[in-house]
Amino acid sequence: MRNIFLFIRRYFNFVFFVVLQIAALYILFHYNKFHEAVFSGVANELTGSIGGKYNNVTYYFHLKKTNDALAKENEELRNKLLTNFESPDTTQKLVQDTVPFDTLGHFRKYLYRSARVVNNTVSLPNNTLTINRGEKQGIHKNMGVISPSGVVGVVINTSSNYAVVMSLLHRQSKVYASLKKTGETGQVFWDGNSPLYITLKNIPKSAQVAKGDSVVTSQYASYRFPQGILVGTVMDVVDDKTSSFYTLRLKPATNFFNVQYVTVIENLLKDEQAKLEEETNKINQ
Amino acid sequence: MSDLVRNTIRFVLFILVQYYVLFQIRPLHEFVVPYIYYLYVLWLPFSLGRMSLMLVSFLFGLTLDYFTQTPGLHAAACTLIAYLRGFVVNILIPQEGAEQNYRSPSPVSMGWAPYAIYVVVLTLLHHAYLVLLEWLQFGSFLFFLGKVLATSGVSLMLILITELLFFRKEKFRTNTA
Numbered sequence: 285m286r287n288i289f290l291f292i293r294r295y296f297n298f299v300f301f302v303v304l305q306i307a308a309l310y311i312l313f314h315y316n317k318f319h320e321a322v323f324s325g326v327a328n329e330l331t332g333s334i335g336g337k338y339n340n341v342t343y344y345f346h347l348k349k350t351n352d353a354l355a356k357e358n359e360e361l362r363n364k365l366l367t368n369f370e371s372p373d374t375t376q377k378l379v380q381d382t383v384p385f386d387t388l389g390h391f392r393k394y395l396y397r398s399a400r401v402v403n404n405t406v407s408l409p410n411n412t413l414t415i416n417r418g419e420k421q422g423i424h425k426n427m428g429v430i431s432p433s434g435v436v437g438v439v440i441n442t443s444s445n446y447a448v449v450m451s452l453l454h455r456q457s458k459v460y461a462s463l464k465k466t467g468e469t470g471q472v473f474w475d476g477n478s479p480l481y482i483t484l485k486n487i488p489k490s491a492q493v494a495k496g497d498s499v500v501t502s503q504y505a506s507y508r509f510p511q512g513i514l515v516g517t518v519m520d521v522v523d524d525k526t527s528s529f530y531t532l533r534l535k536p537a538t539n540f541f542n543v544q545y546v547t548v549i550e551n552l553l554k555d556e557q558a559k560l561e562e563e564t565n566k567i568n569q
Numbered sequence: 570m571s572d573l574v575r576n577t578i579r580f581v582l583f584i585l586v587q588y589y590v591l592f593q594i595r596p597l598h599e600f601v602v603p604y605i606y607y608l609y610v611l612w613l614p615f616s617l618g619r620m621s622l623m624l625v626s627f628l629f630g631l632t633l634d635y636f637t638q639t640p641g642l643h644a645a646a647c648t649l650i651a652y653l654r655g656f657v658v659n660i661l662i663p664q665e666g667a668e669q670n671y672r673s674p675s676p677v678s679m680g681w682a683p684y685a686i687y688v689v690v691l692t693l694l695h696h697a698y699l700v701l702l703e704w705l706q707f708g709s710f711l712f713f714l715g716k717v718l719a720t721s722g723v724s725l726m727l728i729l730i731t732e733l734l735f736f737r738k739e740k741f742r743t744n745t746a
Contacts (some may be wrong), residue, residue: 312641
Protein backbone atom coordinates (compact mmCIF):
# COMPACT_ATOMS: atom_id res chain seq x y z
CA MET A 285 0.00 0.00 0.00
CA ARG A 286 2.78 2.37 0.97
CA ASN A 287 4.51 1.68 -2.32
CA ILE A 288 1.39 2.59 -4.23
CA PHE A 289 1.21 5.94 -2.49
CA LEU A 290 4.90 6.50 -3.10
CA PHE A 291 4.43 5.63 -6.75
CA ILE A 292 1.55 8.06 -7.10
CA ARG A 293 3.52 10.78 -5.36
CA ARG A 294 6.57 10.14 -7.48
CA TYR A 295 4.65 10.28 -10.75
CA PHE A 296 1.94 12.68 -9.67
CA ASN A 297 2.62 15.09 -12.55
CA PHE A 298 2.34 12.31 -15.08
CA VAL A 299 -0.85 11.00 -13.50
CA PHE A 300 -2.32 14.49 -13.56
CA PHE A 301 -1.28 14.83 -17.19
CA VAL A 302 -3.01 11.58 -18.10
CA VAL A 303 -6.15 12.62 -16.21
CA LEU A 304 -6.34 15.93 -18.11
CA GLN A 305 -5.75 14.15 -21.42
CA ILE A 306 -8.51 11.67 -20.73
CA ALA A 307 -10.85 14.51 -19.75
CA ALA A 308 -10.05 16.40 -22.98
CA LEU A 309 -10.43 13.36 -25.21
CA TYR A 310 -13.66 12.34 -23.48
CA ILE A 311 -15.14 15.78 -24.11
CA LEU A 312 -13.91 15.70 -27.72
CA PHE A 313 -15.24 12.30 -28.72
CA HIS A 314 -18.43 12.67 -26.74
CA TYR A 315 -19.10 15.91 -28.62
CA ASN A 316 -18.40 14.41 -32.02
CA LYS A 317 -20.92 11.66 -31.36
CA PHE A 318 -23.83 13.67 -30.04
CA HIS A 319 -22.92 17.32 -30.71
CA GLU A 320 -23.56 17.92 -27.04
CA ALA A 321 -20.61 19.68 -25.52
CA VAL A 322 -19.92 19.50 -21.81
CA PHE A 323 -20.95 22.85 -20.26
CA SER A 324 -22.22 23.79 -23.70
CA GLY A 325 -25.05 25.95 -22.33
CA VAL A 326 -22.83 28.35 -20.40
CA ALA A 327 -20.06 28.26 -23.01
CA ASN A 328 -22.45 29.01 -25.88
CA GLU A 329 -23.92 31.98 -24.05
CA LEU A 330 -20.44 33.37 -23.36
CA THR A 331 -18.88 32.87 -26.80
CA GLY A 332 -22.15 33.98 -28.38
CA SER A 333 -22.22 37.27 -26.50
CA ILE A 334 -18.56 37.96 -27.31
CA GLY A 335 -19.30 37.11 -30.93
CA GLY A 336 -22.25 39.49 -30.89
CA LYS A 337 -20.02 42.37 -29.79
CA TYR A 338 -17.43 41.54 -32.43
CA ASN A 339 -20.15 41.22 -35.05
CA ASN A 340 -21.42 44.69 -34.24
CA VAL A 341 -18.14 45.98 -35.65
CA THR A 342 -17.78 43.72 -38.70
CA TYR A 343 -21.49 44.07 -39.47
CA TYR A 344 -20.89 47.69 -40.41
CA PHE A 345 -18.39 46.75 -43.11
CA HIS A 346 -20.79 44.28 -44.71
CA LEU A 347 -23.80 46.62 -44.68
CA LYS A 348 -23.79 47.20 -48.43
CA LYS A 349 -23.55 43.54 -49.37
CA THR A 350 -26.13 42.55 -46.77
CA ASN A 351 -28.49 45.22 -48.03
CA ASP A 352 -28.10 44.07 -51.62
CA ALA A 353 -28.78 40.47 -50.68
CA LEU A 354 -31.89 41.36 -48.69
CA ALA A 355 -33.22 43.64 -51.44
CA LYS A 356 -32.72 40.84 -53.95
CA GLU A 357 -34.55 38.40 -51.74
CA ASN A 358 -37.44 40.85 -51.33
CA GLU A 359 -37.68 41.23 -55.09
CA GLU A 360 -37.76 37.48 -55.50
CA LEU A 361 -40.50 37.10 -52.88
CA ARG A 362 -42.57 39.91 -54.40
CA ASN A 363 -42.43 38.12 -57.72
CA LYS A 364 -43.95 35.09 -56.07
CA LEU A 365 -46.96 36.97 -54.64
CA LEU A 366 -50.33 35.68 -55.71
CA THR A 367 -51.50 39.20 -56.68
CA ASN A 368 -48.99 39.23 -59.54
CA PHE A 369 -50.99 36.64 -61.42
CA GLU A 370 -54.31 36.93 -63.14
CA SER A 371 -56.27 34.24 -64.86
CA PRO A 372 -56.08 34.79 -68.63
CA ASP A 373 -59.81 34.82 -69.24
CA THR A 374 -62.09 36.90 -67.00
CA THR A 375 -65.13 34.83 -67.85
CA GLN A 376 -63.44 31.81 -66.39
CA LYS A 377 -63.02 31.75 -62.69
CA LEU A 378 -59.97 30.13 -61.21
CA VAL A 379 -61.29 27.47 -58.86
CA GLN A 380 -58.88 25.88 -56.47
CA ASP A 381 -59.14 22.16 -56.13
CA THR A 382 -60.12 21.37 -52.58
CA VAL A 383 -58.51 17.96 -52.48
CA PRO A 384 -55.04 18.98 -51.22
CA PHE A 385 -56.55 20.76 -48.25
CA ASP A 386 -58.32 19.32 -45.26
CA THR A 387 -61.60 20.63 -43.90
CA LEU A 388 -59.82 23.20 -41.76
CA GLY A 389 -58.50 24.93 -44.85
CA HIS A 390 -54.83 25.56 -45.49
CA PHE A 391 -52.36 24.31 -43.02
CA ARG A 392 -48.92 25.59 -42.48
CA LYS A 393 -45.93 23.30 -42.74
CA TYR A 394 -42.95 25.63 -42.42
CA LEU A 395 -42.41 28.49 -40.03
CA TYR A 396 -39.56 30.95 -40.59
CA ARG A 397 -37.58 32.88 -38.00
CA SER A 398 -34.82 35.27 -38.91
CA ALA A 399 -31.57 35.49 -36.95
CA ARG A 400 -28.24 37.21 -37.15
CA VAL A 401 -24.92 35.39 -37.41
CA VAL A 402 -22.63 36.30 -34.52
CA ASN A 403 -19.79 33.79 -34.94
CA ASN A 404 -18.65 32.18 -38.15
CA THR A 405 -15.66 30.20 -39.38
CA VAL A 406 -14.68 28.92 -42.81
CA SER A 407 -11.07 27.86 -42.33
CA LEU A 408 -11.44 24.97 -39.89
CA PRO A 409 -11.94 21.29 -40.77
CA ASN A 410 -15.43 21.47 -39.26
CA ASN A 411 -17.07 24.85 -39.62
CA THR A 412 -19.99 26.16 -37.60
CA LEU A 413 -21.94 29.37 -37.24
CA THR A 414 -23.45 30.80 -34.09
CA ILE A 415 -26.73 32.69 -34.40
CA ASN A 416 -28.33 35.03 -31.88
CA ARG A 417 -31.53 33.06 -31.35
CA GLY A 418 -31.96 30.12 -29.04
CA GLU A 419 -34.45 27.98 -27.21
CA LYS A 420 -36.20 31.00 -25.73
CA GLN A 421 -36.97 32.14 -29.28
CA GLY A 422 -38.12 28.70 -30.36
CA ILE A 423 -34.98 27.38 -32.03
CA HIS A 424 -34.37 23.67 -31.55
CA LYS A 425 -31.94 21.06 -32.79
CA ASN A 426 -32.28 19.70 -36.31
CA MET A 427 -33.94 22.76 -37.79
CA GLY A 428 -32.79 23.83 -41.24
CA VAL A 429 -31.08 27.19 -41.76
CA ILE A 430 -31.03 29.20 -45.00
CA SER A 431 -29.60 32.55 -46.04
CA PRO A 432 -31.10 34.99 -48.56
CA SER A 433 -29.20 33.18 -51.31
CA GLY A 434 -29.42 29.52 -50.34
CA VAL A 435 -28.96 26.71 -47.84
CA VAL A 436 -26.65 27.34 -44.86
CA GLY A 437 -26.91 24.24 -42.68
CA VAL A 438 -28.59 22.58 -39.73
CA VAL A 439 -28.92 23.59 -36.06
CA ILE A 440 -26.90 21.15 -33.93
CA ASN A 441 -26.77 22.76 -30.52
CA THR A 442 -28.81 25.33 -28.63
CA SER A 443 -28.59 27.33 -25.45
CA SER A 444 -31.21 29.70 -24.13
CA ASN A 445 -30.28 32.67 -26.35
CA TYR A 446 -27.89 31.27 -28.96
CA ALA A 447 -27.78 28.34 -31.34
CA VAL A 448 -24.88 26.66 -33.15
CA VAL A 449 -25.40 25.78 -36.80
CA MET A 450 -23.40 23.11 -38.62
CA SER A 451 -22.73 24.77 -41.96
CA LEU A 452 -22.46 22.95 -45.29
CA LEU A 453 -18.71 23.29 -44.73
CA HIS A 454 -18.71 20.60 -42.03
CA ARG A 455 -17.47 17.05 -42.49
CA GLN A 456 -20.62 15.57 -40.99
CA SER A 457 -22.99 17.72 -43.01
CA LYS A 458 -25.25 15.83 -45.43
CA VAL A 459 -28.12 17.38 -47.36
CA TYR A 460 -30.36 15.67 -49.91
CA ALA A 461 -30.35 17.75 -53.06
CA SER A 462 -31.59 17.30 -56.60
CA LEU A 463 -30.84 18.78 -60.00
CA LYS A 464 -33.37 21.50 -60.66
CA LYS A 465 -33.68 20.66 -64.36
CA THR A 466 -34.18 16.91 -64.29
CA GLY A 467 -34.81 16.06 -60.64
CA GLU A 468 -32.21 13.37 -59.96
CA THR A 469 -31.45 13.27 -56.26
CA GLY A 470 -28.11 12.89 -54.56
CA GLN A 471 -26.37 13.96 -51.38
CA VAL A 472 -24.31 17.06 -50.77
CA PHE A 473 -21.14 16.63 -48.71
CA TRP A 474 -18.06 18.65 -47.99
CA ASP A 475 -14.70 16.95 -48.46
CA GLY A 476 -12.82 19.54 -46.43
CA ASN A 477 -10.50 20.67 -49.21
CA SER A 478 -11.69 24.15 -49.98
CA PRO A 479 -14.49 26.27 -48.54
CA LEU A 480 -15.24 27.40 -52.09
CA TYR A 481 -16.59 24.01 -53.18
CA ILE A 482 -18.99 21.35 -51.94
CA THR A 483 -19.59 17.95 -53.49
CA LEU A 484 -22.78 16.35 -54.82
CA LYS A 485 -22.59 12.56 -55.01
CA ASN A 486 -24.82 9.75 -56.27
CA ILE A 487 -26.22 11.46 -59.37
CA PRO A 488 -26.74 8.65 -61.92
CA LYS A 489 -24.95 9.04 -65.22
CA SER A 490 -28.25 8.95 -67.06
CA ALA A 491 -28.81 12.51 -65.88
CA GLN A 492 -27.87 15.30 -68.23
CA VAL A 493 -25.65 17.65 -66.29
CA ALA A 494 -24.01 20.80 -67.54
CA LYS A 495 -21.84 23.40 -65.91
CA GLY A 496 -23.91 26.11 -64.27
CA ASP A 497 -26.93 23.91 -63.52
CA SER A 498 -28.76 24.72 -60.31
CA VAL A 499 -28.92 22.20 -57.49
CA VAL A 500 -31.82 22.63 -55.07
CA THR A 501 -33.01 20.89 -51.91
CA SER A 502 -34.91 17.74 -52.77
CA GLN A 503 -38.22 16.59 -51.39
CA TYR A 504 -36.29 14.02 -49.32
CA ALA A 505 -34.75 16.91 -47.39
CA SER A 506 -38.20 18.25 -46.60
CA TYR A 507 -37.79 17.24 -42.98
CA ARG A 508 -35.67 20.38 -42.63
CA PHE A 509 -35.99 22.42 -45.82
CA PRO A 510 -38.86 23.21 -48.17
CA GLN A 511 -38.29 21.73 -51.59
CA GLY A 512 -36.49 23.86 -54.15
CA ILE A 513 -34.15 26.02 -52.10
CA LEU A 514 -30.89 26.65 -53.91
CA VAL A 515 -27.91 24.67 -52.58
CA GLY A 516 -25.36 25.56 -55.23
CA THR A 517 -24.48 25.59 -58.89
CA VAL A 518 -22.48 22.95 -60.76
CA MET A 519 -18.87 24.01 -61.32
CA ASP A 520 -17.34 20.80 -62.47
CA VAL A 521 -18.50 17.32 -63.51
CA VAL A 522 -16.15 14.52 -62.49
CA ASP A 523 -16.76 11.52 -64.74
CA ASP A 524 -15.51 8.52 -62.78
CA LYS A 525 -15.16 5.59 -65.21
CA THR A 526 -15.39 2.98 -62.46
CA SER A 527 -18.74 4.16 -61.18
CA SER A 528 -22.16 4.65 -62.66
CA PHE A 529 -22.58 7.86 -60.70
CA TYR A 530 -21.33 11.35 -61.26
CA THR A 531 -19.51 13.34 -58.62
CA LEU A 532 -20.32 17.01 -59.08
CA ARG A 533 -18.37 19.90 -57.63
CA LEU A 534 -20.73 22.69 -56.61
CA LYS A 535 -20.21 26.32 -55.78
CA PRO A 536 -22.32 26.89 -52.65
CA ALA A 537 -25.15 29.35 -53.17
CA THR A 538 -24.50 30.92 -49.78
CA ASN A 539 -21.38 33.00 -49.48
CA PHE A 540 -20.10 31.64 -46.17
CA PHE A 541 -17.44 34.35 -46.00
CA ASN A 542 -19.87 37.17 -45.37
CA VAL A 543 -23.23 35.69 -44.38
CA GLN A 544 -24.93 38.09 -41.95
CA TYR A 545 -28.62 37.21 -41.79
CA VAL A 546 -30.08 33.73 -41.84
CA THR A 547 -33.56 32.27 -41.58
CA VAL A 548 -34.26 29.26 -39.39
CA ILE A 549 -36.94 26.94 -40.72
CA GLU A 550 -39.20 24.98 -38.42
CA ASN A 551 -41.09 22.06 -39.91
CA LEU A 552 -44.34 21.96 -37.93
CA LEU A 553 -45.18 18.47 -39.17
CA LYS A 554 -41.82 16.88 -38.45
CA ASP A 555 -42.91 15.18 -35.24
CA GLU A 556 -45.61 13.32 -37.09
CA GLN A 557 -43.22 12.26 -39.84
CA ALA A 558 -40.52 11.25 -37.39
CA LYS A 559 -42.97 9.23 -35.32
CA LEU A 560 -44.33 7.40 -38.34
CA GLU A 561 -40.86 6.61 -39.67
CA GLU A 562 -39.65 5.45 -36.28
CA GLU A 563 -42.61 3.13 -35.83
CA THR A 564 -42.05 1.69 -39.30
CA ASN A 565 -38.39 1.09 -38.55
CA LYS A 566 -39.38 -0.81 -35.42
CA ILE A 567 -41.67 -3.09 -37.44
CA ASN A 568 -38.99 -3.72 -40.03
CA GLN A 569 -36.39 -4.79 -37.49
CA MET B 570 2.74 44.49 -13.90
CA SER B 571 2.47 41.32 -11.91
CA ASP B 572 2.66 37.93 -13.57
CA LEU B 573 -0.98 37.21 -12.85
CA VAL B 574 -2.31 40.38 -14.49
CA ARG B 575 0.09 40.07 -17.41
CA ASN B 576 -0.88 36.48 -18.12
CA THR B 577 -4.59 37.11 -17.70
CA ILE B 578 -4.43 39.84 -20.34
CA ARG B 579 -2.39 37.57 -22.59
CA PHE B 580 -4.94 34.78 -22.11
CA VAL B 581 -7.75 36.96 -23.44
CA LEU B 582 -5.68 38.53 -26.22
CA PHE B 583 -4.33 35.25 -27.59
CA ILE B 584 -7.81 33.72 -27.73
CA LEU B 585 -9.32 36.75 -29.45
CA VAL B 586 -6.46 37.11 -31.95
CA GLN B 587 -6.53 33.41 -32.78
CA TYR B 588 -10.28 33.22 -33.30
CA TYR B 589 -11.19 36.65 -34.63
CA VAL B 590 -8.12 37.32 -36.74
CA LEU B 591 -6.33 34.13 -37.73
CA PHE B 592 -9.32 31.81 -38.08
CA GLN B 593 -11.18 34.41 -40.14
CA ILE B 594 -8.50 34.54 -42.82
CA ARG B 595 -9.46 32.93 -46.09
CA PRO B 596 -7.52 29.66 -46.06
CA LEU B 597 -4.75 29.33 -48.63
CA HIS B 598 -5.00 25.57 -48.65
CA GLU B 599 -6.55 22.95 -46.42
CA PHE B 600 -3.09 22.19 -45.00
CA VAL B 601 -2.29 25.75 -43.99
CA VAL B 602 -3.96 26.83 -40.76
CA PRO B 603 -2.21 29.72 -39.01
CA TYR B 604 -1.90 28.90 -35.31
CA ILE B 605 -0.31 31.16 -32.74
CA TYR B 606 -2.45 30.82 -29.63
CA TYR B 607 -0.24 28.14 -28.05
CA LEU B 608 2.56 30.71 -27.74
CA TYR B 609 0.72 31.61 -24.54
CA VAL B 610 1.74 28.26 -23.09
CA LEU B 611 5.34 28.76 -24.21
CA TRP B 612 5.44 32.20 -22.58
CA LEU B 613 4.09 31.17 -19.18
CA PRO B 614 6.58 31.93 -16.40
CA PHE B 615 9.18 29.47 -15.10
CA SER B 616 7.86 29.90 -11.58
CA LEU B 617 4.61 28.12 -12.34
CA GLY B 618 4.64 24.54 -11.09
CA ARG B 619 4.19 21.77 -13.62
CA MET B 620 0.73 20.93 -12.34
CA SER B 621 -0.64 24.46 -12.42
CA LEU B 622 1.02 24.90 -15.82
CA MET B 623 -0.96 21.96 -17.16
CA LEU B 624 -4.18 23.15 -15.54
CA VAL B 625 -3.84 26.67 -16.98
CA SER B 626 -3.03 25.28 -20.43
CA PHE B 627 -5.98 22.91 -20.28
CA LEU B 628 -8.38 25.76 -19.46
CA PHE B 629 -6.75 27.93 -22.12
CA GLY B 630 -7.19 25.27 -24.80
CA LEU B 631 -10.74 24.57 -23.70
CA THR B 632 -11.65 28.25 -23.99
CA LEU B 633 -10.55 28.31 -27.62
CA ASP B 634 -12.38 25.03 -28.17
CA TYR B 635 -15.69 26.50 -27.12
CA PHE B 636 -15.25 29.19 -29.77
CA THR B 637 -14.44 26.71 -32.53
CA GLN B 638 -17.02 24.14 -31.36
CA THR B 639 -14.44 21.37 -31.05
CA PRO B 640 -14.42 20.88 -27.26
CA GLY B 641 -11.30 19.08 -26.06
CA LEU B 642 -9.24 19.22 -29.27
CA HIS B 643 -7.01 22.20 -28.50
CA ALA B 644 -7.19 21.46 -24.77
CA ALA B 645 -5.56 18.05 -25.30
CA ALA B 646 -2.77 19.50 -27.46
CA CYS B 647 -2.12 22.37 -25.02
CA THR B 648 -1.92 20.00 -22.05
CA LEU B 649 0.60 17.88 -23.94
CA ILE B 650 2.99 20.74 -24.63
CA ALA B 651 2.53 22.08 -21.10
CA TYR B 652 3.58 18.69 -19.72
CA LEU B 653 6.57 18.36 -22.03
CA ARG B 654 7.65 22.00 -21.69
CA GLY B 655 9.50 21.35 -18.45
CA PHE B 656 11.64 18.56 -19.90
CA VAL B 657 12.56 20.58 -22.98
CA VAL B 658 13.48 23.63 -20.90
CA ASN B 659 15.65 21.52 -18.58
CA ILE B 660 17.65 20.18 -21.53
CA LEU B 661 18.02 23.52 -23.29
CA ILE B 662 18.61 25.99 -20.47
CA PRO B 663 22.19 27.25 -20.91
CA GLN B 664 23.31 27.40 -17.30
CA GLU B 665 22.17 26.08 -14.00
CA GLY B 666 19.75 28.41 -12.25
CA ALA B 667 18.67 30.48 -15.24
CA GLU B 668 15.08 29.62 -14.35
CA GLN B 669 15.49 31.56 -11.14
CA ASN B 670 17.20 34.52 -12.73
CA TYR B 671 14.66 35.17 -15.43
CA ARG B 672 10.92 35.36 -15.44
CA SER B 673 9.90 33.29 -18.45
CA PRO B 674 11.30 31.54 -21.54
CA SER B 675 12.42 34.11 -24.09
CA PRO B 676 15.30 34.70 -26.50
CA VAL B 677 17.01 36.81 -23.83
CA SER B 678 16.71 34.36 -20.96
CA MET B 679 17.57 31.22 -22.96
CA GLY B 680 19.59 32.59 -25.89
CA TRP B 681 18.31 32.70 -29.45
CA ALA B 682 19.41 29.21 -30.52
CA PRO B 683 18.07 27.23 -27.53
CA TYR B 684 14.88 29.29 -27.58
CA ALA B 685 14.41 28.55 -31.29
CA ILE B 686 14.84 24.82 -30.67
CA TYR B 687 12.40 25.04 -27.75
CA VAL B 688 9.78 26.70 -29.94
CA VAL B 689 10.31 24.40 -32.93
CA VAL B 690 10.11 21.20 -30.89
CA LEU B 691 6.96 22.21 -29.03
CA THR B 692 5.34 23.57 -32.20
CA LEU B 693 5.90 20.28 -34.00
CA LEU B 694 4.59 18.30 -31.02
CA HIS B 695 1.53 20.52 -30.69
CA HIS B 696 0.59 20.30 -34.35
CA ALA B 697 1.40 16.61 -34.62
CA TYR B 698 -0.95 15.81 -31.73
CA LEU B 699 -3.65 18.23 -32.91
CA VAL B 700 -3.66 16.90 -36.48
CA LEU B 701 -3.44 13.31 -35.21
CA LEU B 702 -6.73 13.83 -33.37
CA GLU B 703 -8.26 15.23 -36.56
CA TRP B 704 -6.79 12.38 -38.56
CA LEU B 705 -8.58 9.87 -36.32
CA GLN B 706 -11.84 11.26 -37.68
CA PHE B 707 -10.93 11.68 -41.34
CA GLY B 708 -8.07 12.12 -43.76
CA SER B 709 -5.09 10.10 -44.92
CA PHE B 710 -1.47 9.85 -43.87
CA LEU B 711 -0.52 12.40 -46.51
CA PHE B 712 -3.07 14.77 -44.99
CA PHE B 713 -1.47 14.27 -41.58
CA LEU B 714 2.09 14.81 -42.77
CA GLY B 715 1.30 17.73 -45.07
CA LYS B 716 -0.83 19.52 -42.55
CA VAL B 717 1.67 19.14 -39.70
CA LEU B 718 4.53 20.49 -41.81
CA ALA B 719 2.65 23.29 -43.54
CA THR B 720 0.88 24.45 -40.40
CA SER B 721 4.12 24.33 -38.39
CA GLY B 722 5.86 26.43 -41.03
CA VAL B 723 3.22 29.14 -40.93
CA SER B 724 3.05 29.06 -37.14
CA LEU B 725 6.82 29.40 -36.76
CA MET B 726 6.81 32.37 -39.09
CA LEU B 727 4.04 34.01 -37.07
CA ILE B 728 5.92 33.34 -33.83
CA LEU B 729 9.10 34.87 -35.25
CA ILE B 730 7.17 37.99 -36.25
CA THR B 731 5.54 38.16 -32.82
CA GLU B 732 8.89 37.80 -31.04
CA LEU B 733 10.37 40.61 -33.13
CA LEU B 734 7.37 42.91 -32.79
CA PHE B 735 6.74 42.36 -29.10
CA PHE B 736 10.26 42.05 -27.80
CA ARG B 737 10.03 41.08 -24.15
CA LYS B 738 12.62 42.77 -22.00
CA GLU B 739 13.76 40.29 -19.40
CA LYS B 740 15.54 41.74 -16.42
CA PHE B 741 18.25 39.68 -14.79
CA ARG B 742 16.95 39.02 -11.32
CA THR B 743 19.20 38.27 -8.40
CA ASN B 744 18.43 37.17 -4.88
CA THR B 745 19.08 40.64 -3.52
CA ALA B 746 16.55 42.33 -5.74
